[in-house]
Amino acid sequence: MNNILVIGSGVMGNGIAELLSINGIKTTITDTSVKSLNQSKEKILFSLNSLVNKSKITNRQKNIALENIDFKEKIDQKMNNLDLVIEAATEDFNIKKEIFSTVEKKISPDCILASNTSSISISKMASQLKFPERFIGMHFFNPATIMKLVEIVKGQKTSTETCNKILEFTKRIGKIGVISKDYPGFISNRILMPMINEAIEALRQNVAGVEEIDSVMKLGMAHPMGPLKLADLIGLDVCKSILEVLRDGFNDAKYNPSKLLVKMVNEGKLGRKTKQGFYNYNIDKNN
Template structure:
């Protein structure tokens, strides 16, 4: 079975890797060639780590032989399943989903990794929308077992069960959600991150103590600001924007401190700084 992943950033790279390490042939697509190189590098390092711990069969070199890194989306024409993981913007996703539909056969399953955009809305850009659904992986994809599955009014239930079986085969443990903005996870998580940013912005406390409160007091493995840096501050802002627009509820409104960090290019771990500074490995 051939799988194509469109968008090779934080999530797309992880999704492609997990399929490849489980024996699938993978097309790993991004419109930036520099991003494809970065994606290959990240996959190589992650696979080496997993291999050295005995968690994947095969060396990174062997596994990467099944991955075709390409900036040419028309190459994916024979894919049986496509996972879209581009920017969390309706205009980007709608364009990419139309291009995917025009390229693959009418039966190929198409999933979107959107964190917050309506699956019903996105389904309008897919030819034969009965084969389309939300397949929301979590970061880092090779480690996190959860996947949220979200159907549109038009999704064929047999496609949902096909995808569930495929995910279980990848070692994932899926949950299902109705098509409400933010589904289960981000509807609950984003107001927490937003409130933590407001506590930081109002100088109620500093980033370290805000995060420590959640690690030591609530037994969270990461505090909300660390988690926001990990997700990507631009991604958090985009998700809050969608939730705020859809629910019209101020508890989802992106805080000014978040906007300012994003505007200054501080996007969290991936850019080297956010609420914290990180060493960016070249």
């Protein structure tokens, strides 16, 4: 696994590409949005500098990362030398389906295809592929450079060989892989998202304010971050999409996104990435 393509240069794609390049892996990142790809360069450089400042990586590792990463608007050629493609595009089945059916035609038979989806069925995405046995879920957590876990999701047809290769690779990049079966939300978001949704409902019903709700979970449950701040970090649009996948996947209205969450997404308040969510994020204030 020395040559990897990351598709999508949003919150997760940037983090994954940064992580891979720090580990000395030739990484190409691409996005259909030129704006997002341009911002990606700045964001990755900013993040590498802050990892150096926090002594999480050395200056040498930062330079290795910068040498290894390539930003490409179009990735038509040279796809046959890829070992792994990690898709981290918008959480939408049709977008991902289109990406994988295009990419599968261009890669070599040995290349593994992975999706960083938070909730969409791996078996469903694989069902339209010619070689579903090399398709797998590789669910990184935000920020990908810091968080230890990769939830590895085995679809119905994912081969043991693919799963073992990804487990081994996960170790190589300093992460711990945990294997989940392919149920909506897998392990992580099946547990996390109902909690976040309930915190938003508590806010909507005016049980308490944002700070109070987050404080209860931090101080009373020893969570490192309150659920509303975590929702801002994940992205409120991503939270809403995951809840919809849970609701539709289990056919259970208990997963309906809170009306307040829907309202905020419609207003473009998506959390950190738009600088407004349950908290306000401005340049000077790193809250």
